[in-house]
Amino acid sequence: MAASREALNQQLQQIVNSLKEQGILDSQFWMVHSLKEANGPFFLAELIPMFCHNVQTTLRDLNRTLEKEPVNYHDMNELTMKIKGCTSRCFGARRLALACVTLWRAVDNKNKDGCSSALNGIRQEYQTLRSSLDRIVELERRIVSHQA
Numbered sequence: 001m002a003a004s005r006e007a008l009n010q011q012l013q014q015i016v017n018s019l020k021e022q023g024i025l026d027s028q029f030w031m032v033h034s035l036k037e038a039n040g041p042f043f044l045a046e047l048i049p050m051f052c053h054n055v056q057t058t059l060r061d062l063n064r065t066l067e068k069e070p071v072n073y074h075d076m077n078e079l080t081m082k083i084k085g086c087t088s089r090c091f092g093a094r095r096l097a098l099a100c101v102t103l104w105r106a107v108d109n110k111n112k113d114g115c116s117s118a119l120n121g122i123r124q125e126y127q128t129l130r131s132s133l134d135r136i137v138e139l140e141r142r143i144v145s146h147q148a
Contacts, residue, residue, distance in 0.1 A: 005146035012139045019132055028092025045140040048133045051090050055126055058083045059119075062103075066115055076107045076115065083122070091133070096125040 016033075019025040036043035062079045065072055084100035087093040099122045106114030 005143055008139055008143045008146065012136065012143065015132070015135060015139070023095050024093070024129060024132060026092040026094040028088065032091060041144045042140075045137050045144065047090070048137050051086060052130055052133065054086055055083060055096075058086075059123060059126065062119055062122075066112065066119060071110075071112055071115070073107050073110050077104065080104045080107055091129075093125075093129050096122065096129050099125045 016025060016029060020027070020029075032047070033044055058079055062076065062083070065075045065079060080100055080103050084097050084104070087100065088097040099118065103115060103118035103122060106118045
């Protein structure tokens with residue numbers, strides 16, 4: 001069983017390294033990953049779905065705020081900072097954080113079309129990140145089941 005767990009850990013490392021090479025994640029991910037030692041083996045497998053839920057909720061709120069006339073750019077700014085903060089601090093989701101900067105600039109310029117375009121970019125980056133995080137959660141669960 002130890003060999004299987006080791007193989008799963010190597011697979012996880014390869015996936016994360018590939019995501020880092022693609023710029024999807026940065027080194028912050030491994031820092032968060034190391035917190036599972038202090039917070040229990042299911043920490044990451046529980047944190048990722050919470051993160052995804054929060055991002056989805058914020059994306060929905062951003063979309064609703066952008067659709068209202070006149071656009072409340074203050075609220076757009078707050079929501080943009082919320083999503084950017086959790087992406088960079090929680091997981092080191094580098095490309096998603098960069099997409100948030102693009103939205104923040106459009107919000108700062110009060111450019112509704114730019115906001116719409118940037119929000120689409122955030123959605124695309126989130127979908128890419130989400131599929132990668134889903135694979136990581138699956139591996140984490142398999143690794144934990146081998147530890148039992």
